[in-house]
Amino acid sequence: MLLREQARLGAPAFAETPIYPIPASVNSSINGFDPHLQVPYAESWTAGWQRALTRTTAFEARYVGTRHLQGLITYNYNETNIVENHFLDEFKLAQQNLQANIAAGRGNTFAYAGAGTGTNPLPIYLAFLTGRTDATNLAAYQGTNATQFTNTTRVNRLAIFNPSPTSAANDLQGDATLRGNAISAGLPANFFLANPNVSSANLTGNGGYTRYDSMQLEVRRRMSKGLLLEENYTLAKQQSSVRPGLRVERYSGLSAGPHHAFKTNWVYELPFGRGRHYFSGVNGVMDRIIGGWEFDGNGRVQSGSILSFGNVRLIGMTDADLQKVYKIQERIDPISGRQLLFILPQDIIDNTIKAFSTSATSATGYGSLGAPSGRYFAPANGPDCIQVTSGDCAPQEHYVTGPKFVRFDLSAVKRFQLVGRSNFEFRAEFLNAFNNVNFNPVASTGTSQTQNQITSGYRDVNGTQDPGGRLVQFVFRVSW
Numbered sequence: 316m317l318l319r320e321q322a323r324l325g326a327p328a329f330a331e332t333p334i335y336p337i338p339a340s341v342n343s344s345i346n347g348f349d350p351h352l353q354v355p356y357a358e359s360w361t362a363g364w365q366r367a368l369t370r371t372t373a374f375e376a377r378y379v380g381t382r383h384l385q386g387l388i389t390y391n392y393n394e395t396n397i398v399e400n401h402f403l404d405e406f407k408l409a410q411q412n413l414q415a416n417i418a419a420g421r422g423n424t425f426a427y428a429g430a431g432t433g434t435n436p437l438p439i440y441l442a443f444l445t446g447r448t449d450a451t452n453l454a455a456y457q458g459t460n461a462t463q464f465t466n467t468t469r470v471n472r473l474a475i476f477n478p479s480p481t482s483a484a485n486d487l488q489g490d491a492t493l494r495g496n497a498i499s500a501g502l503p504a505n506f507f508l509a510n511p512n513v514s515s516a517n518l519t520g521n522g523g524y525t526r527y528d529s530m531q532l533e534v535r536r537r538m539s540k541g542l543l544l545e546e547n548y549t550l551a552k553q554q555s556s557v558r559p560g561l562r563v564e565r566y567s568g569l570s571a572g573p574h575h576a577f578k579t580n581w582v583y584e585l586p587f588g589r590g591r592h593y594f595s596g597v598n599g600v601m602d603r604i605i606g607g608w609e610f611d612g613n614g615r616v617q618s619g620s621i622l623s624f625g626n627v628r629l630i631g632m633t634d635a636d637l638q639k640v641y642k643i644q645e646r647i648d649p650i651s652g653r654q655l656l657f658i659l660p661q662d663i664i665d666n667t668i669k670a671f672s673t674s675a676t677s678a679t680g681y682g683s684l685g686a687p688s689g690r691y692f693a694p695a696n697g698p699d700c701i702q703v704t705s706g707d708c709a710p711q712e713h714y715v716t717g718p719k720f721v722r723f724d725l726s727a728v729k730r731f732q733l734v735g736r737s738n739f740e741f742r743a744e745f746l747n748a749f750n751n752v753n754f755n756p757v758a759s760t761g762t763s764q765t766q767n768q769i770t771s772g773y774r775d776v777n778g779t780q781d782p783g784g785r786l787v788q789f790v791f792r793v794s795w
Contacts (some may be wrong), residue, residue, distance in 0.1 A: 331591035339512040341491070349520035353385045371539040381530045386523020393508050393516040396483050400506055401439070406433040406480040407701070410473045413675060423676045425457035425473060426464035438465075442500035443487040458774050474675040477694040478701050488650055502619035524556045527572075536777035541584035541591070549576045566725030573617040574716070602731075609728035612748075619717030622758040624692060628709045630670070631690030632663075641715045643754060643769065656769040657755055658717075663768055671762045692760040715730070743787070750785040 339345065348512040352612035363377030395401045413425040414431035427450070428434045444463035447455045456464060456762055463469075472483040487493050488507040497636030500505055504511045529551035553572045586592035588606015597605070629637065640663070646655045657664065670693040672682035679686045680698075685691070700708035726744040753773040759766045 318504075325671055330465070333396050334418055337432070337472060341489075341494075341512065341514060342514055344517060345510075345513050346517045346519070347518045351520060352387075352519065353521050355383065355385045355387060355523070358382045360386065371394050372534065372536040375531075375533045375535070377531050377533075379527075381527040382524075383523070383525040386525065387519055389523040390518045390520060390522075391515050392518060393510050393513065394482050395481050395507055396509070397507075402484055402507070403701065403703065405439045406473075406483060407479070409437055410475065410478065411435065412437070413470065413473050414475070417676060422465065423470055424461065425470065426461060427451075427453065428456075429453045440487075440504050443493045443497045445719075446496035446499040448500050453643070454607040469677050472675075474673040477671065477673040478696050480701060493658045516634075525554070527551065527553045541586055543582040544579075544620060546579045546583070547577070549578075550574065550686070551576070554590040573620065573720070575615035576615070576616050578613070578617075581611065583610045585606075585610065607730040609730070610725075611728060612723060612725040615720065615721040617720045619719050619756060622712055622715050622756060623712040623760045624760055625713070626695050626705045627660045627707055627709050627713065627760050628693040628695060628697070629713060629737055630687070630693050636690070637713065638715050641756075643718055643719070644739070656754065657767055658758070658769055659767045662694075662696070663690055667760055667763050667766070668764065669692070671760065687773075715758060718754065720751065721751045722754050722773075723751075733795075735791065735795075740790075740794070741793045742790040742792075744782060744790060746786040747784060751786065 337345070351508060358379045358381070361377060363375055365373055365375045367373050397406070409425040412427065412434040415422070416422060416424050416426070416428060419432065421428060425437070425440075427436045428432070436450035438448070439446055439541060441450050445455060445460045447460075449455050468486060469483065472479045472486070484507050487497070488511070494504070494511070497506060510516050522549065529549050530545060531549045533545070536542065549575060551572060552595045553674045583606040584591070587594050587608065588593060589598055589602045591606065594601075613634055624637075632640075640660055644660065645655050646657060646661065647653070648655050650764070666687035666689055669681060669684045669687040670691050672684050673680060673694070674682050681687070695702055695705075695707075695709035697708065703706040705711050724744070724746050725748040726742055729741045730738055755771045757767055757769060772783045774783040
């Protein structure tokens with residue numbers, strides 16, 4: 316290639332100045348950077364107090380704080396508008412139309428059925444679906460236009476217990492024919508989007524903020540009389556704040572880091588053999604047997620990861636109740652007979668599936684599984700509230716703390732001298748010595764039958780050297 320097509324070597328042709336207008340497509344996005352963009356940076360503070368406990372042991376208490384400032388955030392200036400153009404109001408009228416039509420036996424349609432029928436004219440829907448402007452004319456919703464108001468996707472958006480007005484708006488905006496109808500009916504091209512020629516208009520700017528605060532207590536013992544020891548306890552809180560969109564002023568959330576963490580490591584040279592406290596006078600074969608032994612280890616016990624179920628409603632329970640039942644539970648699959656692990660009780664999972672299996676046309680507003688009862692998660696939107704911004708109808712997050720993480724790695728070491736300065740070392744290492752399985756917790760909602768099922772556990776980063784369970788390995792080393 317290099318010898319045969321030398322003309323292809325070097326930089327390709329590049330326009331040094333932009334060419335306007337930049338071609339755009341409703342399926343593409345435009346992206347830019349704030350001209351005053353700042354480089355993100357971090358500030359850290361540490362303040363500590365140390366005290367000697369003995370000649371070999373010291374105690375330290377310290378505060379560690381970090382602030383990550385001017386984090387990069389992408390702002391979408393092309394968010395779908397459903398408020399100022401009153402589409403949300405009409406969406407609610409369409410919901411009423413659907414229920415009135417079903418009750419009157421007129422079928423699964425949200426079309427206007429005339430005066431005195433409990434239905435309302437829908438000028439925005441009519442403009443997009445038919446290109447007409449006579450919203451109070453009953454004939455505009457009949458004939459060939461009638462099927463536009465029975466479309467399954469559009470009807471399902473009107474579900475009482477999980478309405479989706481933004482998705483309904485995107486359905487209309489995302490269809491080229493429907494956009495043309497709306498323009499013909501006199502609606503502006505930017506009725507839903509400020510820039511209707513692209514799907515999103517993104518600007519990267521500053522606005523991200525992350526903080527970390529911790530108290531750390533540490534005891535250190537230097538090697539003395541064969542024992543080296545270090546123990547650390549950390550109480551920490553991590554939090555992030557962002558401005559993800561024009562309608563959201565500020566969002567704050569906890570990060571996944573643990574609140575509590577205890578770590579320890581030690582080296583203990585057994586006091587037997589030549590030069591040690593016991594049997595210090597032995598030599599030869601006996602010293603090779605009882606001398607040169609060492610017991611090493613490190614351990615970690617920490618609170619579980621912090622997870623969130625997101626922007627949903629809690630029914631029949633509080634966040635405190637949710638935390639109490641958020642624990643690993645065993646179940647037997649009735650079909651396969653296999654043992655399965657879930658992080659929530661079965662009644663919460665079953666009723667959550669029912670709550671998210673909504674129907675816009677059934678008598679109950681739910682699917683074939685029936686209506687939920689007891690305690691469960693439900694969609695943020697419902698008959699009493701339709702949110703425009705996340706958090707309007709339900710908390711933005713429902714945090715839980717997963718099961719604690721426990722792991723100890725132990726090793727037994729034997730050393731003895733060979734000849735001169737050479738020596739031989741044997742190590743028996745027990746990784747995850749107590750065979751504690753640290754399952755990866757999950758937090759999810761929806762209609763999946765496997766939601767909140769645990770299917771994995773902690774493993775080494777590369778997934779090969781540490782499979783997650785107990786691992787025993789033997790190490791032989793000769794030094795000279």
